[in-house]
Ligand SMILES: [Fe+2]
C-alpha cells in the first residue's frame with residue numbers, strides 16, 4: 001500500500017489524531033486516522049495476523065505426533081483458536097482498505113511478516129508443547145501489551161478474547177512440561193528443544209531499543225512497552241518456570257540490576273538445518289540477524305503453500 005493511497009483513506013492530520021488521543025478517545029476507524037497512523041497500524045496488524053496464521057500449519061505439523069487422540073484434539077483446538085486470531089487481524093486490515101484475498105492468498109511466502117522462529121519446524125509432540133510454553137507466552141506478552149495500550153478501539157476490544165485463549169495455550173504447554181520433566185528421558189527431550197527455542201524466542205521481540213526503527217508504535221500508543229521491556233516481561237514469566245521444572249536456560253535474574261540478564265552470546269548465529277546455536281563464535285550484529293530473517297527459514301514456503309493451496313486450486317473464492 002502506498003502512502004498516496006493511505007493519504008486518500010485517512011483524512012486526519014497528525015495534530016488531529018494527537019488531539020483525539022489526548023482527549024482520552026480511541027481511534028475507531030479510518031475517519032480518525034492520519035496516513036501515518038494508518039500505515040503504522042497496518043504494519044503492526046499484518047505482523048500480528050501473519051504470526052497467528054502461520055502458527056496453524058506449524059502446530060499442525062507437530063500435532064500429528066500427538067501421543068493419543070484426546071491430545072490431538074487439544075492441539076486442534078489451539079490451531080482453531082490461532083486461525084480465529086488471524087481472522088480478527090485480517091478482517092481489521094480489510095476495514096483499513098487492504099485487499100484481504102491478495103494479502104492472505106496471493107502474497108509471496110517471503111513477504112509474510114511473522115517471526116523467524118516459526119520457520120523452524122516443530123518435529124515432535126514435545127516440541128509442540130515447548131512452543132506453547134515459549135512461543136504462546138511471547139504472543140501473550142505482546143498481545144497483552146497491545147490490549148492494555150492500543151489506541152485502536154476495534155482491535156483492543158477483540159483482544160479480550162484472544163488474551164484468554166493464549167492463556168489456555170501456554171497453560172497447555174506448562175502442564176505438559178511439568179508432566180514430561182518428572183522423568184529423566186522426558187527432561188532430556190525438553191532440554192534439547194528448549195536449547196534452540198529459548199534463544200529464538202528472545203530474538204522474537206526484535207531489535208534492542210537503541211536500534212529500533214518504528215517509533216510510531218510507541219508514539220501513537222499502538223503498544224506500551226519497548227522491545228527490551230517486552231523481552232524482560234517474557235523472561236520474567238519463562239525463566240522462573242524453567243528453573244522450577246529443572247530445565248536450564250541461558251538467562252538469570254540479576255537482583256542488583258533488577259532485571260534479567262542473557263547469559264549467552266546474543267544475538268548469535270543459528271544453524272537452521274541442525275537447529276543449533278553456534279555460540280562459540282560469539283555474538284553477531286543485528287544486521288546479520290535481519291539478513292537471516294529476510295531470507296526466511298526452512299518451512300516458510302511449505303507453510304504458506306499449505307495456507308494458500310485451497311484458494312489456488314478451486315474456482316470458488318471467499319463469499320463476497
Ligand atoms: Fe493466537
Ligand SMILES: [Fe+2]
Nearest residue numbers: 136139166169
Ligand atoms: Fe496461541
